[in-house]
Amino acid sequence: MTLNRYIFRRLIEIGISFFIILTGLFLLFHLAPGDPVARMVDPGMTAEDEMRLIAQLGLDQPLGHRYLKFVVNLFRGNLGISFHYGQPVSRIIADRLPNTILLFTTAVILSAIAGVWLGKIIAWRKGRSVDTAVTIGALVCHTLFLPWIALLLIWLLGYQLGWFPITGMISAEVWIDPQATLLTKLMDVLHHMVLPLLTLFLIHFGSYLLIMRSSMLDTLAEDYIYTARAKGLPERMIRDHHAAPNAALPVVTSVGLSLAFSINGGALTEKVFSWPGIGRELVFAVSNNDYPLALGCFLLIAVVVLLANLVVDVLYAFLDPRIRY
Incomplete structure (x- = not known):
């Protein structure tokens, strides 16, 4: 085929x-x-x-x-009118979707890069103290209860130290100030992103690291790795150019599906940080029986997840020449 x-x-x-x-x-x-x-x-x-x-x-x-x-x-492209807002559902989704994509796509990509990079390194050093320490840390991150870590970061970094805003996406006084430049407004959004971004990073990072470590260990036992060593190739080249690309395939699947499911905005995260995205609107719509808005949000998630599965499968064929359809 x-x-x-x-x-x-x-x-x-x-x-x-x-x-x-x-x-x-x-x-x-x-x-x-x-x-x-x-x-x-x-x-x-x-x-x-x-x-x-x-x-x-x-x-x-x-x-x-x-x-x-x-x-x-x-x-026809008409998702109906929201019972609560009295506006087209498509307009509400279009307003909230960029906020969700900005936060969750950034978190998934950063955690995937960090997880893959550190995962391949500790797999290469299997059995050493650094491997044990990092693996335990990844397991802790992977099993963290999201609302708990979110509230902890809010209390510590937002309330006690006052380093970051606790809720919202922007500061009204900055955005209504006629003297504020575009750079100032962008920095304000980034300032508000830090706490929810850190929360999501910690949750996803552990998962990607553990997947990469496990896949890397399996790859290092393949015959072509022994062949590369027999040829006298440098260890770093074997790790980075021969083992890591193939070991990263399961992470590609996980990242693709994470990006797809992130469209729902991680309802808990957006709710805790009052981030104006799809997830918060979805919770509100379900709680208030706003059928058109809830349906629109769920259908968006369904379409993105279904297409993400297809994209990941096709991407596999390009990343691994051994895969044929």
């Missing part, structure tokens, strides 16, 4: 999977207990006004009719 045929077949599978996910999510939200209108009703609203609101939201129509209408609108 050629690569193009493989991609075409996977795209068909992705389309079927997306349709199943779409149907399941729609039924899950619309059959779940809770009344979104009850959260929106003004105390002074009459029964007639309430019925009019229900009709405007389309909640008075049969479930099947609502489903077909949603599917048709979806393929």
Whole structure:
């Protein structure tokens, strides 16, 4: 099977999977207990006004009719109107998505680079004290409870030492100051990013390091590594140019899926740090029965995860010549 045929077949599978996910999510939200209108009703609203609101939201129509209408609108690029914000869901997602991508993509890439680099080094020094110490540290990072480490960093670096802002993404006084330059505003965003970025780095770093170390140890036992040593190649060249690239393949999978799942914004992280991203909106939408917004967020996550799996599989073929589709 050629690569193009493989991609075409996977795209068909992705389309079927997306349709199943779409149907399941729609039924899950619309059959779940809770009344979104009850959260929106003004105390002074009459029964007639309430019925009019229900009709405007389309909640008075049969479930099947609502489903077909949603599917048709979806393929037109219309995700509906948020019950709470009264704005198109696509606009809300477009406003929040860059914030999530900025924070979580940066965290995943930095932790992957650090994890791969340190993982290959300690695997090369297996059994030494540095290997034991770093591996234990990685295990601790990997098993950290995210809200706990986030609150600890807020208390220590934000509250006690006052080095970094505790919540939010920007400082209002900086962004409304007409004298503030673009560089000043960018530095303000970076200043707010430090605590959530450090939290995510610690959580992901341990996982990537352990994966790289395990894969590197398996690779070092391959015949071509012994052949390279028999040829008299320098040890650093064997480690960096022969063993590490192949050992990094499992990390590529992990990084690809981490980037995909990071689109949901890591709801806990965004909630703790009040970071205005997709994750926080997703939690809010589910908690307040805002069906259109919740559906839009979940469908975005589904599409990105499905496509990320395809990209990782195709990338494997370029990274490892032994893989054929």
